[in-house]
Amino acid sequence: MRATTQLLLGTLCVAVLLLSDVSGKHHGHRSESTPASEIETQDVGINEVLPEDIEDKYEAFSPDENNRWKYDPCMDKHCSAGRTCKPDDDGVAQCVCVEECEPESDARRKVCTNLNETWSSDCEVHQARCFCVTGDPRCKGPEQKHVHVEYYGECREMPECTEGQMADFPRRMRDWLFNVMRDLADRRELTEHFLEMQQAAAQNFTIRWRNAVIWKWCDLDGSPHDRVVSRHELFPIRAPLMALEHCIAPFLDACDADGDHKITLREWGKCLEIEEDDLDDKCGELVEMVGEQD
Numbered sequence: 001m002r003a004t005t006q007l008l009l010g011t012l013c014v015a016v017l018l019l020s021d022v023s024g025k026h027h028g029h030r031s032e033s034t035p036a037s038e039i040e041t042q043d044v045g046i047n048e049v050l051p052e053d054i055e056d057k058y059e060a061f062s063p064d065e066n067n068r069w070k071y072d073p074c075m076d077k078h079c080s081a082g083r084t085c086k087p088d089d090d091g092v093a094q095c096v097c098v099e100e101c102e103p104e105s106d107a108r109r110k111v112c113t114n115l116n117e118t119w120s121s122d123c124e125v126h127q128a129r130c131f132c133v134t135g136d137p138r139c140k141g142p143e144q145k146h147v148h149v150e151y152y153g154e155c156r157e158m159p160e161c162t163e164g165q166m167a168d169f170p171r172r173m174r175d176w177l178f179n180v181m182r183d184l185a186d187r188r189e190l191t192e193h194f195l196e197m198q199q200a201a202a203q204n205f206t207i208r209w210r211n212a213v214i215w216k217w218c219d220l221d222g223s224p225h226d227r228v229v230s231r232h233e234l235f236p237i238r239a240p241l242m243a244l245e246h247c248i249a250p251f252l253d254a255c256d257a258d259g260d261h262k263i264t265l266r267e268w269g270k271c272l273e274i275e276e277d278d279l280d281d282k283c284g285e286l287v288e289m290v291g292e293q294d
Contacts, residue, residue, distance in 0.1 A: 080222065081232075082126025097130035098123065111239070112155035113147050122149050122239075129232070146261055148232050150249065151242030161247035169247045170273045178212035194218075210274050217268045228262040 074085035079095035086096045101123035104110070111122050119125050129147050132139035139145075161169075184190050185198040197211045220229045220236065234252055241248045255263050255271035269279045 081235075082123070082128075082130040097134060097136060098127045101127055108153070110152070110154050111149045112151055112153065114150050115143060115147055116155050118154045122152075125149050146231065149235055149239045151239050153243070158242075158249075159246050161250050165247050166250065169245075169251050170271065173251070174209040174213060174272055174274075177216045178208050181212045181215050190215075209272075210279070213269060213272050213274050214265070214279065217263075217265055228264055229268065231256065231261045231263075234263075 073087050073091055073093040077085040077093035077095070079085050082098055083095040084098050085093050088094050101121055104121040109121050111119050111125060113119060113125055125147055128140065128144045130136070132142065132145040132147075181190070181194075181198050185195050188195075190198060194215050197215060200207060200211065216237075217229060220233050221227065222233050231252075238248060238252055251271065255267055257267050257270070265279055266276055269276060
């Protein structure tokens with residue numbers, strides 16, 4: 001009997017220790033997030049804005065100054081360079097111009113614009129253009145409506161692109177685009193549709209350049225997907241390459257044949273020497289698949 005009593009007491013002690021340990025773990029590593037079941041019962045009117053798939057959208061909720069949970073309408077809002085998301089008076093997410101750019105002390109962050117002016121950062125360039133595009137009184141002149149980054153670093157004298165270099169540039173550009181597309185495919189970073197395009201191009205040399213050219217044009221056509229590539233949307237291939245490929249600037253300038261600051265697929269194909277009949281706008285598949293991933 002005594003042995004049985006000791007065994008029961010020992011078991012009870014172990015149970016108490018285990019419960020204390022579990023309780024301590026919960027208190028020591030308590031999540032800052034409130035379970036969805038608790039959110040729904042809080043009297044903050046949140047049921048009116050809760051998405052149906054609350055588990056997937058839980059990150060869109062954050063506590064306010066009174067530690068009440070509210071929905072963040074900017075969670076899924078994408079804004080272009082120079083803009084940031086801000087809810088309006090009705091709680092609708094809107095893209096507005098960046099109010100202030102962080103000061104940059106690193107000289108490597110300086111940029112040279114198409115106006116041949118050195119700016120402290122690309123943020124200031126995008127902000128200035130946003131002010132002018134939106135009619136903000138802080139716009140410093142109509143020429144800044146189309147200001148964009150030419151390349152990183154202070155403005156300097158660039159070597160001239162010779163006639164021979166310019167004539168050979170489309171071929172080298174096509175090869176470079178295909179190699180980039182192939183590398184992305186190897187890393188499985190292409191959407192399924194463009195992965196199939198790359199695989200077809202790899203097996204057929206007659207379409208390798210065409211598919212790479214179409215893919216990059218679709219890739220550059222950012223939000224909104226309006227089936228044209230603005231001069232500003234060329235930034236990802238223009239600015240980083242300027243230091244290595246001094247012909248990139250005059251080449252891209254020539255792609256905008258009518259000077260409307262927009263490059264259509266036909267203009268893009270023509271400057272890369274792709275036959276117009278071979279061009280096919282496949283961006284719809286890209287936009288659809290990116291939307292599904294978001």
